[in-house]
Amino acid sequence: MVQFFNAKKSSDDELATPLMADEPSALTSRDHERESKRSQREKDRKTSEGQLAGSKAGSVSSSKSKSSKTIVTQEELDEADVKMGCCYTFGGILVKSIQLIDGLIGLIFVVYGSLIMTQFDNPAMAAAITCLTFGSVLLFGSIMGGIGFTTKVCKRIGIALSAYLAPCVAFFYLVVIIALLADHATFFNYLTEHKDVLYLSSSEITSLNDLLPFFYIVLIALGVMEMLRYFGLIKLRAKLIKRDVAREHISERARYGISSGGSEASGLTDVFLDDVEA
16 A cells, blocks of 8 residues: 555656756746847847937037137127128229219210200200110219218118119110111211201211210110129118218217227127128
């Protein structure tokens, strides 16, 4: 009887022993799997932390680079705006010369048209009106340009008016060229018919007919000159307005005794040099 129970117990132990022997190996494989997952999560965490640190370092470096830019105060900007520079000085001389030429041409046409209109009983009205209108436009533009350069009224509106008249004058030259190319015989017939009123002789009209190609070149050159005057006046007006504002700032600082060290207290805004260059 004892042997029977002992044999049963030993058989039970033999049956249970293999199961118990497989359990540690199963636990070991699970531990390895958990450890690998844990290490992978750790690697992912370190990678994300590294990327975050890199982005922070980039933002810090960009902020440092921005802060390292040269700062220009409003006072320094005003000093820069007051100076005209070589290009603006040369442009001003060129534009003023063109306006002077326009003024002389306009004065000649106004005087010539006035003589045609007033000195004869039967004047050539078409020629007189054309000369007076064209000469008045040129003379008005020249005078307004001179006023704009000498005074600061309404942000130098005289320069703006003179500039916007320049394309109109250039268009008139273009119309004259097209009309002469299309039918120059009609023009010279009109001159011959009214030569006494226009203070012309037959030889002078013939000379004008021979020099017609030269007049085409002169009219084209005058048209190009007017367009140069337009663009030059627009840029010069913008520069002069900035100079006027800068001079007002400088005079206000001088009036209230604000020095370079007190520019921060004056409430003037600092700007980056990059914005100035743009």
